[in-house]
Amino acid sequence: MSNEDRTVLVPEVVDGHGSTVAAWTLVIVVTLGLIVATVAFDTFHTVGMIIGGVIMALGIVASLVLKGMGFGKGGSRTKSHSSH
Numbered sequence: 001m002s003n004e005d006r007t008v009l010v011p012e013v014v015d016g017h018g019s020t021v022a023a024w025t026l027v028i029v030v031t032l033g034l035i036v037a038t039v040a041f042d043t044f045h046t047v048g049m050i051i052g053g054v055i056m057a058l059g060i061v062a063s064l065v066l067k068g069m070g071f072g073k074g075g076s077r078t079k080s081h082s083s084h
Helices: 021-042 046-071
Strands: none
Touching: 021 046
């Protein structure tokens, strides 16, 4: 090994990353929709695949609505902004 300069990557800490109601709603609902769509795909049920896709889309919409209501990162109703 040589004595060359080495670059050391240090992870940057991001406060509240993924730990909001909006984020967890997105993850849970989209995962459930993916499970429904995957089982339907495996059993050749087109309607089930469509239902799974609709569930995933509803998860995205629900997450955006929750973010708009202040439950997303930096929102007024998150732990970092509460008065407790």
